[in-house]
Amino acid sequence: MYEAMTPGAQRVLTHAQARARQRNGTAVEPVDLLAGLVDEEESLAAELLTRFGLDPTAILKSLGLQAGGGSDEPAVGAALPGPPDSASLPAPLPLSSDSKSALDHAASRARLRDRGADVGTEHLLAGLLSAPSTQLADRLGPELQLAPLRDHLEHAFDPPAEPIAPLEGMPPLDLSDPVRSVEIARILDASANRAREGLRVAEDYVRFVLDDPGLTRRLKEVRHRLAEALRGFDVDLLIGSRDTRGDVGTHIMTHSEGVRENPRAVLTANFKRAAEALRTLEEYGKLVDVWVAGRFEVLRYDVYTLEKLTLSAIQAYRGLGDARLMVLVGGLRTLGDLTWIVGEALAGGADVIQLREKGLPDRELLSRAREVRILTAQAKARFILNDRPDLARLASADGVHLGQDDVSVRDARRIVGPNMLIGVSTHDRPQLDAAILSGAGYLGVGPVFPSATKDFAEPELAGLAHVRAAAEATSLPWFAIGGITPENVDRVIEGGATRIAVSASVVRADRPRLAAARLRARLEGREYGEDPETADVDDGDR
Numbered sequence: 167m168y169e170a171m172t173p174g175a176q177r178v179l180t181h182a183q184a185r186a187r188q189r190n191g192t193a194v195e196p197v198d199l200l201a202g203l204v205d206e207e208e209s210l211a212a213e214l215l216t217r218f219g220l221d222p223t224a225i226l227k228s229l230g231l232q233a234g235g236g237s238d239e240p241a242v243g244a245a246l247p248g249p250p251d252s253a254s255l256p257a258p259l260p261l262s263s264d265s266k267s268a269l270d271h272a273a274s275r276a277r278l279r280d281r282g283a284d285v286g287t288e289h290l291l292a293g294l295l296s297a298p299s300t301q302l303a304d305r306l307g308p309e310l311q312l313a314p315l316r317d318h319l320e321h322a323f324d325p326p327a328e329p330i331a332p333l334e335g336m337p338p339l340d341l342s343d344p345v346r347s348v349e350i351a352r353i354l355d356a357s358a359n360r361a362r363e364g365l366r367v368a369e370d371y372v373r374f375v376l377d378d379p380g381l382t383r384r385l386k387e388v389r390h391r392l393a394e395a396l397r398g399f400d401v402d403l404l405i406g407s408r409d410t411r412g413d414v415g416t417h418i419m420t421h422s423e424g425v426r427e428n429p430r431a432v433l434t435a436n437f438k439r440a441a442e443a444l445r446t447l448e449e450y451g452k453l454v455d456v457w458v459a460g461r462f463e464v465l466r467y468d469v470y471t472l473e474k475l476t477l478s479a480i481q482a483y484r485g486l487g488d489a490r491l492m493v494l495v496g497g498l499r500t501l502g503d504l505t506w507i508v509g510e511a512l513a514g515g516a517d518v519i520q521l522r523e524k525g526l527p528d529r530e531l532l533s534r535a536r537e538v539r540i541l542t543a544q545a546k547a548r549f550i551l552n553d554r555p556d557l558a559r560l561a562s563a564d565g566v567h568l569g570q571d572d573v574s575v576r577d578a579r580r581i582v583g584p585n586m587l588i589g590v591s592t593h594d595r596p597q598l599d600a601a602i603l604s605g606a607g608y609l610g611v612g613p614v615f616p617s618a619t620k621d622f623a624e625p626e627l628a629g630l631a632h633v634r635a636a637a638e639a640t641s642l643p644w645f646a647i648g649g650i651t652p653e654n655v656d657r658v659i660e661g662g663a664t665r666i667a668v669s670a671s672v673v674r675a676d677r678p679r680l681a682a683a684r685l686r687a688r689l690e691g692r693e694y695g696e697d698p699e700t701a702d703v704d705d706g707d708r
């Protein structure tokens with residue numbers, strides 16, 4: 167197999183050997199091959215990764231590896247400064263069966279056009295992404311989206327299609343014919359405008375309706391990248407070909423285009439408009455330059471992702487928009503203790519109850535979850551179950567909360583379906599960004615202070631800095647958590663939090679209802695006792 171590869175691809179295999187040895191592996195696995203591809207910096211594969219926004223350093227980081235770990239060993243079969251001292255080289259590790267399958271895929275990609283072709287780094291990359299057993303997408307973080315590149319590579323090596331015989335009476339498309347190129351330029355120009363406008367309308371929604379800095383920044387970036395990609399065309403030709411008054415399409419409007427029921431309908435129509443326009447730019451762009459066309463393809467996938475993130479933010483808002491005080495209940499001896507404390511927290515003003523039990527048998531946990539479901543439904547409050555998507559579904563909870571070591575949002579979504587809220591704990595800015603991208607519906611932000619409920623080592627405290635970072639990053643509902651009490655809650659609010667999640671300061675308080683009411687008052691900007699509705703908290707007897 168080695169001799170049928172380009173020198174670059176051979177070097178990749180050598181790097182992969184080094185990577186496998188570094189992690190004390192007994193065989194070269196697909197992750198080693200991917201790392202080997204990244205190590206070979208000047209290659210077609212590296213160019214493709216960069217073109218599809220996959221930063222090589224981020225890939226290595228996501229695999230838990232460091233840059234520069236590739237081998238300095240001479241490549242097998244490469245032009246060498248002198249003969250390799252084969253006695254000093256360690257015996258090569260075998261390829262795992264998944265790696266073999268990836269190389270088989272690579273070879274078949276290389277030979278689609280030419281049976282005698284050598285396997286290059288671009289084929290290796292295609293093989294790695296397309297061989298089902300390698301499952302590289304699962305190994306990489308959610309911020310690294312392999313799908314657009316994989317889809318691109320799926321047909322990148324297809325043999326050129328047979329030219330289609332022109333239909334009787336219709337001339338073939340000839341771009342050297344000025345009239346024809348003007349027609350294509352008109353299509354490209356109109357689509358560029360539609361894409362720009364659609365993106366701008368969507369950006370206005372996330373900026374002014376959702377007030378979401380993160381989504382606004384992302385949409386702006388996409389608009390800028392669109393402008394850059396359009397520079398790949400002859401801009402003068404595009405504008406020169408514009409004939410808005412003569413465009414028959416400008417006078418035709420369907421009923422559905424004229425009616426928008428609410429701002430959300432405006433949003434979805436415009437995401438769709440932008441994606442469709444990008445598809446047109448991609449398809450007709452191929453007549454001008456395939457590489458430029460590829461950039462529109464990547465942008466279209468980004469638009470789909472942003473549409474999904476925006477719709478999740480709206481859905482999360484619907485579910486938790488007005489919720490401010492989440493109380494985590496758990497560690498209670500009996501069902502009676504649990505129902506009492508939940509009732510007190512709700513009476514004091516909690517609008518979300520999270521059941522957080524560690525170590526109860528599943529059957530007991532489910533039965534308690536069902537009880538909390540009933541109590542929260544009666545009080546029109548939300549119910550979140552910690553850690554367990556399966557039981558959250560069985561108990562008809564409104565949401566499930568996941569930490570960094572719990573199952574991923576993606577896997578939880580497969581269990582709970584499309585509508586349940588999924589909350590994610592975050593302890594720093596990268597986790598916050600990743601949680602937003604993963605489609606989380608709300609976020610936990612902490613620990614802000616040392617907690618009496620869960621032990622954290624000093625360096626694990628995220629502190630108020632993380633609260634301030636969250637306030638700047640997103641409009642998704644997020645709850646500051648960790649050691650928050652009526653005494654320190656003002657500092658958290660000053661840091662930008664509008665919602666908090668607490669446990670000990672309510673559950674272990676002498677008067678839980680009063681504690682919840684004091685926290686609630688501060689979240690609403692009141693002094694406790696100012697509002698006649700809560701001024702006289704009537705604590706139930708324990």
Ligand SMILES: Cc1ncc(COP(=O)(O)OP(=O)(O)O)c(N)n1
Nearest residue numbers: 552567568569570591610645647667
């Ligand atoms: C709102 C909220 N934020 C954070 C957490 C903590 O979740 P996790 O990190 O999974 O830790 P455990 O609670 O499972 O110990 C939470 N539960 N709720």
Ligand SMILES: Cc1ncsc1CCOP(=O)(O)O
Nearest residue numbers: 613617619648649668669670
């Ligand atoms: C589960 C968890 N995760 C971060 S802080 C925390 C505990 C919250 O409880 P408390 O309000 O008692 O600190």
Ligand SMILES: [Mg+2]
Nearest residue numbers: 553568569572
């Ligand atoms: Mg957890």
